[in-house]
Amino acid sequence: MIRLCQRAQASCGACCGLYNADDHSRGALTDELWRRTRALARVEKTEPAFRACGARLAEGSAEAVFPSVRVCPLLGFLDAAGTRIGCLAHPLATGGADLRAAGAYDVVTCEAFLCPSHAWLSEEEAQLAEAACEDWHLYGLVVTDVDFLRAVLGAVAATVGQRVERRHLDRPPFRKALRALLAMKEELEPGSVGLFGAFRPGRDGEPVPRRIDYETLERGASAYDQILLSIGADPRSGNDLDLLEDEIRRRLDACAAAFAAPDPAARRGP
Ligand code: SF4
Ligand code: SF4
Numbered sequence: 598m599i600r601l602c603q604r605a606q607a608s609c610g611a612c613c614g615l616y617n618a619d620d621h622s623r624g625a626l627t628d629e630l631w632r633r634t635r636a637l638a639r640v641e642k643t644e645p646a647f648r649a650c651g652a653r654l655a656e657g658s659a660e661a662v663f664p665s666v667r668v669c670p671l672l673g674f675l676d677a678a679g680t681r682i683g684c685l686a687h688p689l690a691t692g693g694a695d696l697r698a699a700g701a702y703d704v705v706t707c708e709a710f711l712c713p714s715h716a717w718l719s720e721e722e723a724q725l726a727e728a729a730c731e732d733w734h735l736y737g738l739v740v741t742d743v744d745f746l747r748a749v750l751g752a753v754a755a756t757v758g759q760r761v762e763r764r765h766l767d768r769p770p771f772r773k774a775l776r777a778l779l780a781m782k783e784e785l786e787p788g789s790v791g792l793f794g795a796f797r798p799g800r801d802g803e804p805v806p807r808r809i810d811y812e813t814l815e816r817g818a819s820a821y822d823q824i825l826l827s828i829g830a831d832p833r834s835g836n837d838l839d840l841l842e843d844e845i846r847r848r849l850d851a852c853a854a855a856f857a858a859p860d861p862a863a864r865r866g867p
Pocket of ligand 1: 603611
């Protein structure tokens with residue numbers, strides 16, 4: 598079984614409600630994670646203290662987009678530099694006590710839960726996401742959207758004429774170009790409502806199914822339909838599908854150019 602939550606270069610907290618806020622930009626989430634990390638660092642490492650602190654933190658949090666998805670106030674930064682996110686109530690973070698019962702779920706649920714990506718992604722795909730994304734904000738968005746990751750890797754493979762392998766990401770220009778393509782997932786204009794692939798809560802609080810309404814736009818389906826869908830290019834999202842399609846093409850071309858560029862390391866003689 599692959600592990601996606603805590604990897605050598607990447608960490609995720611999506612199922613702890615990380616992105617369940619109207620503004621889930623890197624800046625806003627970084628501020629929120631530091632707010633929690635600092636507050637929890639000041640309280641005793643006991644379940645009542647964490648529970649009380651969590652309740653105070655939850656009061657000051659932004660409203661959730663999906664009320665049915667819990668937002669846990671115990672998710673924060675695990676390192677002083679803010680490069681790794683994770684559960685601040687986990688025994689490895691507290692130094693011994695398991696305080697996860699003070700969070701949004703119970704210990705058994707937190708311990709046992711693995712999101713569907715664990716069943717679908719291969720280790721190679723996980724490694725590609727980890728190496729390309731480089732930071733927690735993009736990694737969490739990408740690793741939890743299997744369709745998006747596969748569509749991007751498939752589009753790059755079709756453009757460069759070769760399956761993308763982990764070794765290809767050892768070349769910084771190509772890694773950077775692939776990251777830029779994946780980063781479309783987090784770069785929509787502030788206020789765009791399609792950041793979850795045009796997911797919006799329906800009347801029952803569950804997401805409205807994803808599908809781009811090409812008929813309304815009076816045009817055929819895009820060759821990049823799955824990528825566009827995953828980044829929220831549906832007309833309902835308030836985003837411009839044609840502009841986003843051009844941007845995908847531009848970033849794919851950049852991937853192709855970086856892939857085809859001679860590898861300086863390969864030219865080095867003995
Ligand atoms: S969303 Fe999946 S990868 Fe992310 S922390 Fe949860 S179980 Fe792990
Ligand atoms: S207590 Fe559970 S839901 Fe909360 S941050 Fe930890 S693992 Fe996530």
